[in-house]
Amino acid sequence: MSPVLSLEGKTAIVTGGAGGLGLAITDLFLEAGASVIAVDINTDLVQKFEATHDKSKAIAVEANVTLEDDLQDLFKMAVKRFDHIDIIVNNAGLTDRLDPVGTLEKDLWDRIIAVNLTAPMMVTKFGVNHMLEKQIKGSIINIGSVAALRGFAAGAAYTSSKHGLVGLTKNTASFYTDKGIRCNAVLPSGMETNISKTITSINDEGYEHLMKGPVTMVNPKEVAQTVLFLASDASNTISGSCIATDLGYAAS
Numbered sequence: 001m002s003p004v005l006s007l008e009g010k011t012a013i014v015t016g017g018a019g020g021l022g023l024a025i026t027d028l029f030l031e032a033g034a035s036v037i038a039v040d041i042n043t044d045l046v047q048k049f050e051a052t053h054d055k056s057k058a059i060a061v062e063a064n065v066t067l068e069d070d071l072q073d074l075f076k077m078a079v080k081r082f083d084h085i086d087i088i089v090n091n092a093g094l095t096d097r098l099d100p101v102g103t104l105e106k107d108l109w110d111r112i113i114a115v116n117l118t119a120p121m122m123v124t125k126f127g128v129n130h131m132l133e134k135q136i137k138g139s140i141i142n143i144g145s146v147a148a149l150r151g152f153a154a155g156a157a158y159t160s161s162k163h164g165l166v167g168l169t170k171n172t173a174s175f176y177t178d179k180g181i182r183c184n185a186v187l188p189s190g191m192e193t194n195i196s197k198t199i200t201s202i203n204d205e206g207y208e209h210l211m212k213g214p215v216t217m218v219n220p221k222e223v224a225q226t227v228l229f230l231a232s233d234a235s236n237t238i239s240g241s242c243i244a245t246d247l248g249y250a251a252s
Helices: 020-031 043-052 068-082 106-134 156-179 194-198 204-211 220-231
Strands: 011-015 035-040 058-062 087-090 138-143 181-188 242-245
Touching: 011 020, 011 068, 011 106, 020 035, 020 043, 020 087, 020 220, 035 043, 035 068, 043 058, 058 068, 068 106, 087 106, 087 220, 106 138, 106 156, 106 181, 138 156, 138 220, 156 181, 156 242, 181 220, 220 242
Parallel strands: 011 035, 011 087, 035 058, 087 138, 138 181, 181 242
Antiparallel strands: none
């Protein structure tokens, strides 16, 4: 690991951190020297994580990031265990069924917005206040999607949530960069991760629309490299940026 990308002495919270892209980020952070709290709602993934990771540097916490009480308990535990939180990665997410607004159910909209936008806001709020209190030079990284750069890369709910996450990223950066807290977003295209298991059915019209354009798939381990860069001191001049990791998909 390059010393420039070292996270030695830093502690990170990664939501959705026990599987898929989150696990790739967690493992890379550990390789870079960080201590990591991997937060996940999936019991099986949490148990597997605990069985395969060194508990002195990495712990898995089963929590629902949409519940404020769970987040409050998470941060209390993290501070008690590691004293300080330097890095937050808002990675937990849900995808939708590719529904356009005309066939979108409100319950699905509410669920997607809760996980993909409201939860990152709440995690960021807890993180920012902790960093300000401890005078930490922190880094917050939001995992968005190329859906934030196009009118269609998913359904209306998912696309709207990722556009909103870009706004949250830029607003957070504008308020807190001069206080030592950077905030950026990474916008991947499609990945083979466990988020696909949250899809129960696909809207036929949405799927046909998706297939009209190019479909690019990226490797979660390669996306994690970009997240590591943004977490490290090598990116100290970068805040409020939204970096597409999509093999040029959004530019096509």
